[in-house]
Amino acid sequence: MKTVQKFAFSLLVAIVLFAVFAVFAFSGLFDVIESRFYNRRVTQVIEQDVLFAKEKIDDYHTLSNIQFSSVLEEDFIKRAYLPNKSSDDIQATQNTFDRLKNDLPGFLFARFIDDRGNINFSTTRNDISKQTDFSITYKQLDDVEPEIPAQSLQISEGEKPQVYVDGAGNRFIYRLPFYDNVDLYKGTALFYVSERDLRNYLLKENVLAEGTSFSLLDQTGYLFNVDPDSGDVLESEIVQILSNRSGGDRVVNEPVVTSEDGKRYFLFSISAGQEGSIAYLVDENEFSLGKPLKSILLAVFFLTTFLTGFLMLNFRQDRIVVLSERVKKFQINFLKGYLEKRDQIDWEEWKLDLGR
Secondary structure (H helix, E strand, C coil): CCHHHHHHHHHHHHHHHHHHHHHHHHHHHHHHHHHHHHHHHHHHHHHHHHHHHHHHHHHHHHHHHHHHHHHHCCHHHHCCCCCECCHHHHHHHHHHHHHHHHHCCCEEEEEEECCCCEEEEECCHHHEEEECCCEEEECEHHHHCCCCCHHHCCCCCCCCCEEEEECCCCEEEEEEEEECCCCCEEEEEEEEEEHHHHHHHHHHCCCCCCCCCEEEECCCEEEECCCHHHCHHHHHHHHHHHHCCCCCCCCEEEEEEECCCCCEEEEEEEECHHHCEEEEEEEHHHHCCCHHHHHHHHHHHHHHHHHHHHHHHCCCCCHHHHHHHHHHHHHHHHHHHHHHHHHHCCHHHHHHHHHC
């Protein structure tokens, strides 16, 4: 069989098998591939992203709490709740918070409150009710920020530092117990940090990519990949799902949520402790084989079938080609033998042999 014939026969077989495969593929084979292989792989990748985001968010809050705790260890900070302070303490306190601002660019301000919601110290002038050269009187916390009740920000003696997620204000409120110089509990130290600082940290740690959305859900946690045009209805539905979330420290794949424009999403989430949950919103289309992937699969099957058939037809060589190779090999061996023994050849005997 000539090469052209082999090519044509292989092409014919490939076309026939491709047609059969295409019928089976669009009759349900693609659905099987999606459910048994593709969907599982996509789910694993998303779960790894959620776990990685949780790890980095925990690292960020741990580092921030270490910085704030070190501030509270200073003796002049422990005297900050006093109504009358020395000029040295005032200057040292100012310098400390200036350094904190440089070390943590997202730091906004700090407040120290007692168990009745009174502000005993603040770094923002909006909290000052009355000020003299050596004394400052502050307002009630509920008066300056009625949106967040003081009771929800207070932390009891001996408790570990906690983070309050203020989605409405796009900020975090770090809550640490505050003690004086003789380790008497005096109330709660509140450190306010902008959400932008965490966003920048996540970008640096490759948790977020440029253009990827990230937002805070008020007292509910963190939401990745939400479409800004999806509307408040979608966010409200997500908050409701996360509020009823169960699953502990494992990633949970929540039911599909639908936006106002009809798009459907899956919600992957993991508990973030008292901060709420870390949630990823994933478009439903990510779990289906799109037209490009289906086209690639069909093209690969066709090319594989054609090349396999053409290769099998060429396993057995043509008889004429085999004979030609043998003759050529004989000629080469004959010439080698002649060149090696030309001085020993009896030409008269060769003539007699050839003449017989």
